[in-house]
Amino acid sequence: MNRSLTIKLGVIALLILSLLIPLLMIDGMIDERQNLRDGVLDEIARSSSFSQQLNGPLIVVPYRKQVRVWKTREKDGARYLETAEQAGQLLFLPEHFELDGKVQTELRARGIYQARLFHADNRISGRFSIPERYGVTKDFADYQFERPFLTLGISDIRGIENALKLQVNQQTVDFAPGTQVGWLGEGVHAPLPMLDPQRQMDLAFGFDLRLQGTGQLQVLPVGKTSKVHLAANWPHPSFIGNYLPATREITDQGFSADWQTSFFSTNLEEALGQCQLSDGCAEFKSRSFGVSFIEPVDQYLKSDRAIKYALLFIALTFAGFFLFEVLKRLAVHPIQYALVGAALALFYLLLLSLSEHLGFALAYLLSASACVLLIGFYVCHVLRSVRHGLGFSASLAALYGLLYGLLSAEDYALLMGSLLLFGLLGMFMVLTRKLDWYGVGFKPGKPLAFDIGEVQ
Incomplete structure (x- = not known):
């Protein structure tokens, strides 16, 4: 060359x-x-609210139980029975859970950077079926049940934008801060009327939740049958979580998506049972789905x-x-x-x-x-x-x-x-x-x- x-x-x-x-x-x-x-987007979310996940609602029945335990005397080493009181909670998932959400997004700017916030108007409804004797089949006489309450986990409670009121069986009850369930994290709860444990009861419930967040909105399908509908003015949704929508429609003006699950696909009853044994209960919370409001290619x-x-x-x-x-x-x-x-x-x-x-x-x-x-x-x-x-x-x-x-x-x-x-x-x-x-x-x-x- x-x-x-x-x-x-x-x-x-x-x-x-x-x-x-x-x-x-x-x-x-x-x-x-x-x-x-x-970093700036994280600061904006820190001053407003982060991504949101709804965990619940659940019905919680606190109880105290008389138990007999063997003890040993220090003097002579003799063993004897002593009665002690044990506190706990019975947890019930809804028979049917439904969420209808309408989401609007907006931009918040700090300097030259912008974060996309969402405002979700959610109607949450469903039905609980509380079994006779709360499902306790052994030593029922040893239980003392306290006033039950409905609890809802919300990952960032700063995003709640309305006064929450629960409608349950033709009654209206105000929500109070806190879930009263440690592993559920942040959220709200509403006291329920005392139930008759001697018979099976159905509780129909419903409430409106306006929620602000940044980035993602996720829902935990807690019902034995769950239906979730989300519609938003955001044309670039990214569907996330363990379940994709059964149907969806995406246009230049926004999207609409519907999910439907059952206990056969979520196995949440078994996961809920494990929550009593651990504080984090990550397995229960991880079975969620939802949508991410982010730019697909920034x-x-x-x-x-x-x-x-x-x-x-x-x-x-x-x-x-x-x-x-x-x-x-x-x-x-x-x-x-x-x-x-x-x-x-x-x-x-x-x-x-x-x-x-x-x-x-x-x-x-x-x-x-x-x-x-x-x-x-x-x-x-x-x-x-x-x-x-x-x-x-x-x-x-x-x-x-x-x-x-x-x-x-x-x-x-x-x-x-x-x-x-x-x-x-x-x-x-x-x-x-x-x-x-x-x-x-x-x-x-x-x-x-x-x-x-x-x-x-």
């Missing part, structure tokens, strides 16, 4: 590697700005995606210069390669800084236009031809357009990127198919070892 060609390719490769330094610095800046944004993720294509962009631009050198018998100095590469690298810094203020789409348009105009103006003089410079600029603008399509695609980015690379490689091979690489030189005006007209 021509020695000058080998040296030129080596210099180009070294320039590409050198440009990795500013690109890595910009990539680190993207991570830094994203972490700063996440400006930092798109900027991070874009910079992953930076090396490809620089290589393709340098390849374009190289083609002009070998096909048009022009000499491009390595300094000119470096200046164009620096302009391509600064595109990502412009994109990052502008997207924080103008939104990603407009920032991308302005940054790409600035780089195309600057490089186009410079290339017109480097190639000594306005026509060639405009053609090079048009190709660069097309590449920026293709990159934007890659960044906007959530599911097809890999496919589109693979097809783009394959197409560009094919075009390069077609243009150089008759080129005699051993005879390539870089002196202007020097004849090449093929007919240029055949590849144009």
